Amino acid sequence: MNTATRVGAFGAGVALTFGAAFGVGQLVGPIGEEPRPSHDAHGGDGDGGGDGAGHGGHEGPAAPGGLQISERGYTLVPPTEPLTAGERTDLTFRIEGPGGEPLTAYRTSHEKELHLIVVRRDLTGFQHVHPERGPDGTWSVPITLEGAGAYRMFADFLPEGEESGLTLGADLAVAGEHTPEPLPEPAATDTVDGYTVALAAEGPVRAGAEAALTLTVSRDGEPVTDLEPYLGAYGHLVALRAGDLGYLHVHPQGEPGDGVTPAGPGITFHTTVPSEGTYRLYLDFQHGGEVRTAEFTLRVGAADHDDPDHDDPDHDDPEHDDPEQDDAEHGTDTAHETDDAEHRH
Ligand SMILES: [Cu+2]
Numbered sequence: 001m002n003t004a005t006r007v008g009a010f011g012a013g014v015a016l017t018f019g020a021a022f023g024v025g026q027l028v029g030p031i032g033e034e035p036r037p038s039h040d041a042h043g044g045d046g047d048g049g050g051d052g053a054g055h056g057g058h059e060g061p062a063a064p065g066g067l068q069i070s071e072r073g074y075t076l077v078p079p080t081e082p083l084t085a086g087e088r089t090d091l092t093f094r095i096e097g098p099g100g101e102p103l104t105a106y107r108t109s110h111e112k113e114l115h116l117i118v119v120r121r122d123l124t125g126f127q128h129v130h131p132e133r134g135p136d137g138t139w140s141v142p143i144t145l146e147g148a149g150a151y152r153m154f155a156d157f158l159p160e161g162e163e164s165g166l167t168l169g170a171d172l173a174v175a176g177e178h179t180p181e182p183l184p185e186p187a188a189t190d191t192v193d194g195y196t197v198a199l200a201a202e203g204p205v206r207a208g209a210e211a212a213l214t215l216t217v218s219r220d221g222e223p224v225t226d227l228e229p230y231l232g233a234y235g236h237l238v239a240l241r242a243g244d245l246g247y248l249h250v251h252p253q254g255e256p257g258d259g260v261t262p263a264g265p266g267i268t269f270h271t272t273v274p275s276e277g278t279y280r281l282y283l284d285f286q287h288g289g290e291v292r293t294a295e296f297t298l299r300v301g302a303a304d305h306d307d308p309d310h311d312d313p314d315h316d317d318p319e320h321d322d323p324e325q326d327d328a329e330h331g332t333d334t335a336h337e338t339d340d341a342e343h344r345h
Pocket of ligand 1: 110112114115116128129130231
């Protein structure tokens with residue numbers, strides 16, 4: 001299968017080598033029967049975190065979220081109590097607003113006031129949970145962190161009165177010896193609880209360009225066409241950049257009940273990947289009353305702004321012009337292969 005061949009070739013690349021020669025942009029090719037995503041279908045759904053810049057295409061991609069503990073006057077105050085591996089404990093934290101007071105006014109996004117992601121720094125142990133907020137603004141959620149090591153927590157929320165959301169990040173430490181896991185090589189599919197999820201990108205995924213990723217769910221070889229809405233969507237996708245755990249906002253295309261979005265097997269997402277590098281993707285989807293998470297490693301190539309075939313003005317990105325990257329980009333032009341035609345919008 002063509003897809004498998006390509007993935008194998010990319011697997012030969014070296015992970016975490018920014019600006020180096022492997023900058024191959026594409027994980028897998030488009031899957032034939034999926035409809036082309038419409039950029040028009042991709043309206044603000046209220047959960048964006050500083051993601052506005054990427055959509056107009058004139059200001060370059062927004063920086064990833066989650067890299068700062070304090071941003072735009074909002075500060076994440078992480079738990080102070082020590083965490084113990086394998087022990088269920090209440091993770092307690094708060095968000096302080098611009099005046100230093102605990103934030104108590106939030107806007108709901110994807111049915112929740114705040115989405116909490118916790119992951120170990122080696123990108124294992126991903127959890128997406130929804131804490132409860134007390135009247136004093138303290139958030140709390142029972143959680144078990146299975147292994148020792150350094151973790152990262154991400155609070156994704158939209159304060160009342162703000163136009164765009166925020167993702168604040170903080171470190172958590174779980175005491176004990178641990179051996180970091182190597183990041184799995186890119187693969188076109190992941191299997192979880194008997195479900196197979198296939199990842200396909202529409203054309204090469206490159207830094208600075210909006211990418212459409214479609215995840216297709218099957219079970220026992222049969223497409224799953226009765227996915228259940230989970231938090232207002234058929235799937236939720238989180239992407240974290242390997243190396244610094246930059247957090248990307250990813251928007252599902254369409255929503256349950258809009259008359260056009262099927263309940264599977266394909267779920268399409270849009271995001272603008274801010275840089276080349278390696279990313280870990282986590283898809284939460286619900287079927288049979290249970291939420292499961294499929295995971296993928298995705299390599300993202302350098303921006304192709306000097307590619308004459310890539311002339312879509314909506315994706316013109318003049319500010320993303322890093323001279324240090326030019327050599328790497330020219331060195332990988334052959335890797336762009338045959339898919340440039342498909343990449344036109
Ligand atoms: Cu959530």
